[in-house]
Amino acid sequence: MTTEDARNIAIRVRGVTKAFAEVQVLRGVDFDVEAGTIFALLGSNGAGKTTLVRILSTLLKADAGTAVINNWDVVSAPGGVRESISLTGQFSAVDEMLSGRENLELIARLRHLKNPGAIADTMLARFSLTDAGSRKAAVYSGGMRRRLDIAMSLIGDPPVVFLDEPTSGLDPQARIDVWQTVRELAKHGTTVLLTTQYLDEAEKLADRIAILHHGTIIQNGTLDELERLLPSTTVEYVEKRPSLEDVFLALVDDTTTSDAGTASVTKGF
Structure with a gap:
């Protein structure tokens, strides 16, 4: 090497x-x-x-x-x-008792970084959490909480x-x-x-x-x-059926493009 x-x-x-x-x-x-x-x-x-x-x-x-x-x-x-x-x-x-923004500010202060508020706002924007920044982490979905967790770990x-x-x-x-x-x-x-x-x-x-x-x-x-x-x-040509992931995403999104093709689904049925 x-x-x-x-x-x-x-x-x-x-x-x-x-x-x-x-x-x-x-x-x-x-x-x-x-x-x-x-x-x-x-x-x-x-x-x-x-x-x-x-x-x-x-x-x-x-x-x-x-x-x-x-x-x-x-x-x-x-x-x-x-x-x-x-x-x-x-x-x-x-910390579920703090808002998303407060969690990020806390980590920035613990790392002795300048402008913790600005750092928090930047991380909220980077991880698509700006609209939820003022809400307590306790009400976040699992995915939002994990994104906040990763955002906190990336400060610095x-x-x-x-x-x-x-x-x-x-x-x-x-x-x-x-x-x-x-x-x-x-x-x-x-x-x-x-x-x-x-x-x-x-x-x-x-x-x-x-x-x-x-x-x-x-x-x-x-x-x-x-x-x-x-x-x-052995290679055989067969009809490709949509995967469970394709079906799930098509049902929860208004319009989803996947490997199975493009599907437009209206919520509410």
């Missing part, structure tokens, strides 16, 4: 292990994440995804191995890592963002809203490490996908590279 390639790696993990009592959760994890890309860590419940994210975000110490985030070692320079990252966990961290423009199962428990429309938010992050140069157990989520969002199974990465590559691991199938 050249020096230039090394500088372009935002996350480097080598030989990370972690055990809890007699249970070996991570058994030597290795991967790199290129700066400005979306890296999906795919695995079933209990595969060790959250444990790994907690190690990378300095919330938990590994038993062995090394991890470097934005050129900072998680063990020898945890302060540098924390300044470089943001973590959005599986459960929303918003961290170069690396960890999203730990960000769409867990969300309805289909809210999931799509979060997906668009994640795409926008990478579009603006943010490095995103996304953990998920949803195959379609990794397929739609990730530049690279790593499969974590029994504590190790068993495959790591682009979607095309992973698809080529299986033998090709």
Whole structure:
């Protein structure tokens, strides 16, 4: 690897292990994440995804191995890592007693940033929450609350963002809203490490996908590279039926364009 390639790696993990009592959760994890890309860590419940994210975000110490985030070692320079990252966990961290704008202002003040009100307004606009900014977070929908949660985590423009199962428990429309938010992050140069157990989520969002199974990465590559691991199938021409996602979006939107074609549906039936 050249020096230039090394500088372009935002996350480097080598030989990370972690055990809890007699249970070996991570058994030597290795991967790199290129700066400005979306890296999906795919695995079933209990595969060790959250444990790994907690190690990378300095919330938990590994038993062995090394991890470097934005050129900072998680063990020898945890302060540098924390300044470089943001973590959005599986459960929303918003204060429901505060409005959306107040939540954002609070984070800006905690980061000792100037003009917290202006920062809050900018983030509300960026995440399409301006109209809801004055309302308490308690009345937000699941998708709105998750967008606010991500907006809070991006205050201060961290170069690396960890999203730990960000769409867990969300309805289909809210999931799509979060997906668009994640795409926008990478579009603006943010490095995103996304953990998920949803195959379609990794397929739609990730530049690279790593499969974590029994504590190790068993495959790591682009979607095309992973698809080529299986033998090709016989091609048959069949009528394409609309998916459940196509039907759902057509029914909840006045006009929806999808892979199944264009459907115009009037609400209320």
